[in-house]
Amino acid sequence: MIVKNTHEISDELLEELKLVSVSTASHMLVEMGYRNAYMQGILPMCFPEGQDSAVGRAVTLRFIPLREDLVMQQYESLTESPHREALESIRQNDVLVIDTGGHMETGVFGDIFTRRLRYLGGQAIVVDGCIRDLIRIKAVNFPVFSKGVHGSAIPRSLMSVGFNEPIRCGGVGVVPGDIILADRDGVVAIPPQCVEHIIKVSREHDELEERWIKLKLDEGASLHTHYPPNAEARQEFEQWKKENGFV
Amino acid sequence: MIVKNTHEISDELLEELKLVSVSTASHMLVEMGYRNAYMQGILPMCFPEGQDSAVGRAVTLRFIPLREDLVMQQYESLTESPHREALESIRQNDVLVIDTGGHMETGVFGDIFTRRLRYLGGQAIVVDGCIRDLIRIKAVNFPVFSKGVHGSAIPRSLMSVGFNEPIRCGGVGVVPGDIILADRDGVVAIPPQCVEHIIKVSREHDELEERWIKLKLDEGASLHTHYPPNAEARQEFEQWKKENGFV
């Protein structure tokens, strides 16, 4: 397969990425030349209180509209069904990303599958379509993102056809091994080689500049001079950093 | 009229149906050959805390885009206005289901109508379009489902043309007397003759099997062996049932 990730990143970096917001990462990726990383219209249906973000490596799964004869095989040989294979392949720090073609006419994930994914160490589920049984998913209390909810299940209209292929999700191309970052603002797919830079720049951005600018804004500083800071304001900022113990 | 329900069910069965989730009923109906029962995109705008589900018999109401001359009659003779007739016809354990043609450009139900419907014994309101005055509807604290909210009222663009006809709502054909089941996952229209079977099967499903499988999943059981259970797992399940006092 010609379209694949070659870079891998450690669990430690994944942990550090949790401090970056989806919004910051999405904007930074545009600046790095990746304009299509934020998944449009895919929102948290369930997100545990007290948790700030979910991070993991993308395992992908793809559904197409079912064909009535071929779908039978998936229910005769469960171990060969791509969606069950995908689910059972989940390892610590994976995120399952599902391409249904934006299909809103059935749900593809409920609480049983969510519970199994959590047990295997999965960090989140992201669906370009609908989930089902939101009430019971909320009882599992696990990060689940989708475009909507539908009461019916896979056999109503879909069949799974493959996993760990490059897929489409929320208008974004997602390649197995992409780093998925998800929080209450939605989901962004990060090319693995970009993670380190994002963590580094975002730390500077979030911990220093943003903190200081908000302070200044609350004192009445104008965007014209302070955001981004002009030469004078930048001096002021450096001074403030020294005085407040930031290197 | 050739399209009508002939089966009726008792208030007792309605009461038992409250224990079934919309998600379970929707999936079961697909398995019974009714693939179009869950209303797509119709979500709870208001649902009382502490209440788990709303159940009732469908009374239907239909709106079309208004014609400026004909709509006057509805306001001259209020007792003949179909939407007022429909509302005043509500009896204990009815649910009002409204077809606006998916119109998102005005609201058709506010707090006054909701209050009257509750007084008459109605159990829920379901709109294939918009409601209005959500703030005051929340003060009534009654189950109301719709596609969205709009500030304006019926006279902006719609007129009612009939009630207790077969209608369309959320992509579902709804026939007067259908049994409406609604919870936080949305709304499903159940052909009356299916209610008893759904209650029976769902009870087995919900009370025993699902409880046990979740237990097993939390112990690390694989979907390949335990969902659905293979021969061995099924034995294990029967054993567990005996040991835990389920017949």
Added chain:
Amino acid sequence: MIVKNTHEISDELLEELKLVSVSTASHMLVEMGYRNAYMQGILPMCFPEGQDSAVGRAVTLRFIPLREDLVMQQYESLTESPHREALESIRQNDVLVIDTGGHMETGVFGDIFTRRLRYLGGQAIVVDGCIRDLIRIKAVNFPVFSKGVHGSAIPRSLMSVGFNEPIRCGGVGVVPGDIILADRDGVVAIPPQCVEHIIKVSREHDELEERWIKLKLDEGASLHTHYPPNAEARQEFEQWKKENGFV
């Protein structure tokens, strides 16, 4: 039924209405206070060459998503099926207007039904959804308007539930007896009591003013002075009318 037409117009007036364009009638109706008469997105799929417009009285038909058990009755007792009843009820100078709820997932009218409608004196078919078998409909060479084409037929997803009710079509409320005017620009539903005025005004508009203004535009007249004509231009127009034998 509270929503109904009370005015009737003669076949002679229908004949005269054929000289008015859909565009002129639509605009005139807005000026008369009927802002919702042109059917949005419903275009000619087939329109006989050499014919300029189609005119007739609306017979309405309504479909909803099928319910698997109820639809069987329509095929057991064909004479009671609303869509067959509607079709067989067609008389000279009727137009069949069909509400499918904007459903694009199956076709509701093919060449056989079209042929029958033509035989009975129908003037056009207007569908808020899809037709099927466009190739063979073109062989019938009859005015058919819809939102699109779909290969499948009614039993794929719809069932008819009633005819000669007020319906919705292309965002327009259509009441039985409305006068339908259709040409290559689309379809407009005219309240019967408005027909006479439209014919009268449009004749003045089309035969005199428009002819003259085009002449003037081709000579370089400015919109500022000539469209609509200011006092001076109006004099010029009256003069021109006299010289050219218009009263």
Added chain:
Amino acid sequence: MIVKNTHEISDELLEELKLVSVSTASHMLVEMGYRNAYMQGILPMCFPEGQDSAVGRAVTLRFIPLREDLVMQQYESLTESPHREALESIRQNDVLVIDTGGHMETGVFGDIFTRRLRYLGGQAIVVDGCIRDLIRIKAVNFPVFSKGVHGSAIPRSLMSVGFNEPIRCGGVGVVPGDIILADRDGVVAIPPQCVEHIIKVSREHDELEERWIKLKLDEGASLHTHYPPNAEARQEFEQWKKENGFV
């Protein structure tokens, strides 16, 4: 510019307008002949608890899809960038209303801009598109309305082209100086000359009639007789007003 507001209203009237609900104002405007005042699909993304409504004078801002060469100028000369100019122009009791053409593919407002707007006395932000960084906007705790959320920022796909022009927002024409009223039901743009009438009528409506009708509905009064009240009910209402100390 031919399209502009000429009427101005005082801060005191703005304060009184806070007692009117969006729903009431929207309906009243339709009755006054303004059928297009409620912004469709623009909902509160953030609204401070304990606050009932936000009111202010519209300052408008317009974005178009960026052109790669022209957008550079906006980042070279920040003080001339229309979106920064618009923001810095905000005065006490202004509301910023933003036309992105309904663009859902990037966010145009985050927490920094929101913080500045609040400092300058702005009352709300209304976007016909997406905002970003909802988490941090919620920390600012300020009324922000939009169609959705997107992680990326303006430079992904938009550029600002002007402010204080007439714009389109949520299907509504918004003219600078329009009075914006926003609550949990959405946003309505009120022509300034209508404010006084709306306050007056709504007070009668809300404080007296509605209170009494709800009382009657809870006692079982029928819509047929009591909403709107017929002659007899109206007498009853006048009596009740006297007895309860309403003039």
Added chain:
Amino acid sequence: MIVKNTHEISDELLEELKLVSVSTASHMLVEMGYRNAYMQGILPMCFPEGQDSAVGRAVTLRFIPLREDLVMQQYESLTESPHREALESIRQNDVLVIDTGGHMETGVFGDIFTRRLRYLGGQAIVVDGCIRDLIRIKAVNFPVFSKGVHGSAIPRSLMSVGFNEPIRCGGVGVVPGDIILADRDGVVAIPPQCVEHIIKVSREHDELEERWIKLKLDEGASLHTHYPPNAEARQEFEQWKKENGFV
């Protein structure tokens, strides 16, 4: 891969299938239990005059939104680019079916690729998205079906990721080896094992019954008695067949 076709059909059968219309095949497939075979909204952009239909075996190709780094490889190693591989793999009587996820923001096929496909014996191109350079495609004069036209080319927003996988196209699951039938009414994907039955039934249907019914309709026969024919009409039909030399 669990989802695959196992049945193959001869070039002779493909030839016979050309006599069946898309409309007839789509309806017949619904009756055979395949409700999802007609591709919704995919219409002929170019279809040679004088040709009635195009038939062939599906070769599939899938695009996802491009990732800026990964797409470079496709242009460095052209022979490994999935869309070029797919195209060069075309053999006599293949049809190329392309899944772009319904993407309308760039064109994926122009006249050069079309010309190559024709040379290799391809019978048609079907795109769930846009083609480009329609003017030059029309000069090639080859059957091309899509949802629309866009001026830009693949590198604007897409990259190919695989070929001869099961895909989605026009809401239909398409599996390599499906038999594609396309005419002026659109495109239908036929499971290979169904082809023979469709040819057989459609021949009876088209050549005899339909011919006779049209004759009867033109003589004034009612749908109630003649479509479908009741017992008496069926006798009449058998008689007519004998008299007209149909066995």
Added chain:
Amino acid sequence: MIVKNTHEISDELLEELKLVSVSTASHMLVEMGYRNAYMQGILPMCFPEGQDSAVGRAVTLRFIPLREDLVMQQYESLTESPHREALESIRQNDVLVIDTGGHMETGVFGDIFTRRLRYLGGQAIVVDGCIRDLIRIKAVNFPVFSKGVHGSAIPRSLMSVGFNEPIRCGGVGVVPGDIILADRDGVVAIPPQCVEHIIKVSREHDELEERWIKLKLDEGASLHTHYPPNAEARQEFEQWKKENGFV
């Protein structure tokens, strides 16, 4: 205004640009870094037979949803109405580009305005919405592009608010003075400074390379070697050029 074109091009270059296709220009602009130049979904409603393309300088016009009181002024003082001003300002080789916000609920241009624009030397009309009276526009036989057709006219729902501002049309930012190129494939807005390069490159592309590659494809050349040409094929091409008199 910060967003404006500074480059101007001669009528001679406009003439040369007519030889470039919309498809070629759109693709070339993406390669030059302008990814948003082709107007999505805006197609020729009328295009004179025998004419290959239309080219001109953009004059822009913007509509918003009407406000009932403000729109009156436009009809009282016609010379100040922005849409009439825009139209009367048209000079030789202008193209009128109209932003309605993608509004499909009324038509903004009919045959009278088209006739005037043609008289003044306009080259085409491009509407991000609907035109009306297509039948009569076809009688004018002038290049008109839009998203659709609607029978009603401006006063149904829109009012013009300004001309020669930067606008949005078909998802493209259009700035006054942009060079509009339109043919049967649609419309592209070209930044003026790019025109010369596009003409130059496209000439090489169209007149030589494309001609030769089609020749080779018809002889069976593979895309792998000949499109784009590898080193060997390029030599072959140079040889062919010499032999056929291309420099």
